[in-house]
Amino acid sequence: MSYWNEKMECMGAEEMRALQGERLRHIVRYTYERVAFYRQRMDEAGVSPDDIQTIDDIVKLPFMQKKDLRDYYPTGMFAAPMDEIVRFHASSGTTGKPIVAAYTTSDLDDWSEGVARCLTAYGVTKDDVAQVSYGYGLFTGGLGAHDGATKVGCSVLPTSSGNTAKQIMLMKDLGATVLCCTPSYALYLAESIEQDKDIDVARDIKLRVGVFGAEPWTEGMRKALEDKLHIRAFDIYGLTEVSGPGVGGECECQNGTHIWEDLFYPEIIDPVTLQRVPDRQEGELVFTTLSKEGMPVIRYRTRDLTHLTRGRCSCGRTAVRMAKIMGRSDDMLIIRGVNVFPSQVEAVIMSMPEFTGQYFITLDRVNNIDTFDVDVELKLEYHSDSIKNINEIKSRLNAALVSVLGIKPSIHIVEPGSIERSMGKAKHVLDKRKM
Ligand code: ADP
Ligand code: ZN
Numbered sequence: 001m002s003y004w005n006e007k008m009e010c011m012g013a014e015e016m017r018a019l020q021g022e023r024l025r026h027i028v029r030y031t032y033e034r035v036a037f038y039r040q041r042m043d044e045a046g047v048s049p050d051d052i053q054t055i056d057d058i059v060k061l062p063f064m065q066k067k068d069l070r071d072y073y074p075t076g077m078f079a080a081p082m083d084e085i086v087r088f089h090a091s092s093g094t095t096g097k098p099i100v101a102a103y104t105t106s107d108l109d110d111w112s113e114g115v116a117r118c119l120t121a122y123g124v125t126k127d128d129v130a131q132v133s134y135g136y137g138l139f140t141g142g143l144g145a146h147d148g149a150t151k152v153g154c155s156v157l158p159t160s161s162g163n164t165a166k167q168i169m170l171m172k173d174l175g176a177t178v179l180c181c182t183p184s185y186a187l188y189l190a191e192s193i194e195q196d197k198d199i200d201v202a203r204d205i206k207l208r209v210g211v212f213g214a215e216p217w218t219e220g221m222r223k224a225l226e227d228k229l230h231i232r233a234f235d236i237y238g239l240t241e242v243s244g245p246g247v248g249g250e251c252e253c254q255n256g257t258h259i260w261e262d263l264f265y266p267e268i269i270d271p272v273t274l275q276r277v278p279d280r281q282e283g284e285l286v287f288t289t290l291s292k293e294g295m296p297v298i299r300y301r302t303r304d305l306t307h308l309t310r311g312r313c314s315c316g317r318t319a320v321r322m323a324k325i326m327g328r329s330d331d332m333l334i335i336r337g338v339n340v341f342p343s344q345v346e347a348v349i350m351s352m353p354e355f356t357g358q359y360f361i362t363l364d365r366v367n368n369i370d371t372f373d374v375d376v377e378l379k380l381e382y383h384s385d386s387i388k389n390i391n392e393i394k395s396r397l398n399a400a401l402v403s404v405l406g407i408k409p410s411i412h413i414v415e416p417g418s419i420e421r422s423m424g425k426a427k428h429v430l431d432k433r434k435m
Helices: 013-036 036-045 055-060 066-071 103-119 140-152 163-174 181-197 219-229 343-352 387-405
Strands: 086-090 100-106 128-130 155-157 179-180 207-212 232-238 244-251 256-258 263-270 285-288 300-306 332-335 339-340 355-366 369-377 408-415 429-431
Touching: 013 055, 013 103, 013 285, 013 387, 055 263, 066 339, 086 103, 086 140, 100 103, 100 163, 103 140, 103 232, 128 140, 128 163, 140 179, 140 232, 140 244, 163 181, 163 387, 163 429, 181 219, 181 355, 207 219, 219 343, 219 355, 232 256, 332 355, 339 343, 343 355, 343 369, 369 387, 387 408
Parallel strands: 128 155, 128 179, 179 207, 207 232, 355 429, 369 408
Antiparallel strands: 086 100, 232 244, 244 256, 263 285, 285 300, 332 339, 355 369
């Protein structure tokens, strides 16, 4: 078993809590003294830095949200002076105006430490060639994976996203063994490799590990990527507000995402009552950065929905495990009064081998009733089937969706390749009701 930082990844629970308490005490005082927002919020809540002694005292502190980061745009949340800031990133703005994050040298070091721990947990070493096909730039994916892979000592191939033919050529010619990108881009790469008659995956592609994150993805997607690319596919989780990818990652047991809780302290709350919920119960994930200097966050509500599990994992790590994130509260669609996550639709489509796995949901409102259309690509070999057979596949998909979602979609079978592919985070929904 290999660890990047055995001490922190396998620390006993009490020792970890003591360390977290010490770091929390420091970060609360540090932000109180340096950032008007924290001072104001804590004063309003009637809590002072002296009230924070142990990690359990964290519940006395107020929460913060994305809106707070936007309100203090661009530099109001920075806790370190500009001459100590060495990097900016901005969130990809999936759900609105971007927010800016700032990092000191030590922040970049902790961030790449998190990524290095993930990569090591996936079995990646300095002997690997790591292709980073996450976008480089303001998005944290590219540079985050890059710095982590560099720290591990991998030979890094910084292709960024896009230019798929060249990506595949370099993947083949330089013998990339690790692919880091969004699962939806990995699927696109896999499809493009399949279509290339000159490439045989078993013979020409050396990939063995996939490092996939930045968007929700299902077990069905994992299986499809593993089969197509002959790899093991691992989850990596993170967000700009907290640092970027590498806040946590899976281990070879693949029974949860270990969160590096000496750096990023997670809590799960009920999004309505804002009370903590017990382990193994689903709620909203909240983070406090325990060591960040540039732009720390305290009790930041991610809107990601998941649950936590504690105890030693079979891999030996004690770092708390988080269940795979199937969506954030703002991904949730309310269709005819029923709650639907796009990942539920994906799980059903991925379970049927007749489809490519690409799908697109369109919502609208006609005569005051929600319409729910799902475009789904039938693989080429089935298009030559009789209408009767295609209708049979369609009605099986329909029945499966109705049983999972509780509402009936209108399904449109389309040709492979007709749904737009994504180079970064996939966009699976167009909600015309909001336009
Ligand atoms: P934005 O909020 O604009 O998308 P980020 O690039 O910082 O900006 O995205 C972070 C978000 O991406 C997370 O809060 C989460 O919703 C999603 N995410 C990141 N990694 C994963 C993952 N492994 N599984 C599911 N969702 C993920
Ligand atoms: Zn583990």
